[in-house]
Amino acid sequence: MTAVQNTWRVFGASVTGKAHLDKDIACQDAHAHAVVGGVLLAIVCDGAGSARLSEQGAQFVAAQTVQALAGRLEQGATVQDLQDGALAATLAQIRAALDDIARAADATLDDYAATVVGAVMGADTGFFFHLGDGLAVAQLGDGGELISLPANGEYANETYFLSGERWREQLRLLAIPQAASGIVLMSDGCMPFAMSKNNGGLYAPFMDAVQGYLRTVDSVGLGNAALASTLADPRTHQITGDDKTLLLALRA
Template identity: 30%
Template sequence: MRWKITGSSVTGRSHADRGETGQDCHRAGCIRIGDNEYFIGLVADGAGSTTHGGQGAELACGCMYDRITNALRVDGDISRIADKEIRGFVTASRDAISAEAEATGKRLKDYACTLLGAVSGQGHTLFFQIGDGAIVVSADGGEYDTIFWPEQGEYANTTSFVSDEQFLEHLGICHRDSTPCEIAIFTDGLQTLALSFAQKKAHPGFFRPLFDALRQHPDGGFLDFSGQLSGFLTRDDVSARSDDDKTLVLAVVTQD
C-alpha cells in the first residue's frame, strides 16, 4: 500500500483585497518505516481577528508534524499513540506558540489558530481536531463520512483555538481500526462548498472529482497537482461562495 497526496493553502479574496497575506497553513507527507508507509496530514487556520494567526498556524502544524513523526519512528505503529500522547503533542504545539508570543512581546491570543490532523497506515487511523474545518473520509470511494462536525462557538463565526485556556476540553480525538482509501482535511473557508449543514453530511460531488483527479495523476506529480488544486481553490465561482482563506489536503491509497 502506498499513499498519493497533495495540498494547497490559498489566500482568500477578503485578505487579498486588503493587501494581507493568508493565515492558513498545512503540512502533509508520507514517512516509511520498514516496509510500512504512513500518511500524516495537518491543517490550521489562524483566527481572522488576530494579528499573527498565520504564524500560530505554521507553528502548530510544524510542531505537531515533528511530534507525530518522532512517535511513529519510535513505536512504528499508529495504534500505540495513545490519546494522552496526542494531548501532549497539542500542548507542546501550544507551548511553541506561547514561547514565540513571549519572545516577541505579543499576547498568546494574537496567534490563535485551529488545528486538524490525520495519521493513517497499516490498518489504523488517528484523527484529531480543535475548532472548525473538517476531516472527511471514504472507506471505498462511495459514501463520505465527516469525522468531527465543525465546532461553532457561542456567537456567529467563532470557534475554539489552540491558544484558548481550556483548549484540551475542545480537542476531539478519534481512532479507527481501518485505513480509509480517501482522506480530505480542510479549513473553514471550504465548509460552505464541501458540507451540507442542513443534513450534516459531506457533498460527494465536491470530493469525488478531486480524489479521482489525484488518483489518476502520475506518480511524482505532487507539485504539479498542487498547482492545479490552488487554481481550483482560487476560481471565481469558488471565491464567490467563500472569500476566506482556503486550505485543502487530499490523500488517496494506491496499490504498490
C-alpha cells in the same frame, strides 16, 4: 523510500480568500503532512482572523505537529500510542513552544491563535484530532464516510483555538476503525463547496472531479498546482470570502 511509504499520495493547497485579497492580507491557513512507515500524518490549521499573528501561528502549529508526531513514530510509537495520549502531549509541547515565541516577540499566545484539524491513519485504523472548526472526512473501504464536524462556540463565528486556556477539553479525537481509501481535511473556507448540505458528506460533483484528476496526475507538484488553481478560481469568491485549504490523501 520503502514501498510501504508510497501507499499514500498527498496533495494540498492553501489559497488566500477574497476578503484578504481585497485588504492585501496574507493567507492565514496552513497545512502539512508526512508519511512514516506507511502511517499518514496530516494537518490543516486556520489562523484566527482577529489574531494579529495568526498566519505565523497556523504555519508553526501545522509544521511542528507533523514533525513531532513523525519523530514519535520513528522512535517506535504506534498509531494507538498517539491516540492514547501522545498526540495531546505533543500539542501541549507545541503550545508551550508557541508561548515562548510569543513572549520573545512581546506578543501574547492569543496573537497566534489557530484551529487544528488533523489525521493519523495507519493501514487499518487511525483517528482524527480536532480543535475548533474545519472538517475532516475519511473515505472508508466500504464506501461510507466518517466525518469529524466543526465545533463552534456559543456565538456566531466563534470557535476554539490551540491558544485557548481550555484547549484540552475542547480537543476531540474520533477513531477511524477501518481502512480508508482517502482522507480529506479542509478549513472552513472550503466547506460551502466541498461538502454537501448540512455537512452530511463530501459534495460529489466537486470532490469526485478533484480526486479523479489527482489520481491520474503525473506528479504531486502538478496536482498541488491544479488544486491551488481550483481553490483560487474567482467563482469561489461568490460562495465564500474566506481563505481556503484543502488537503487530500489518496491511498495508492
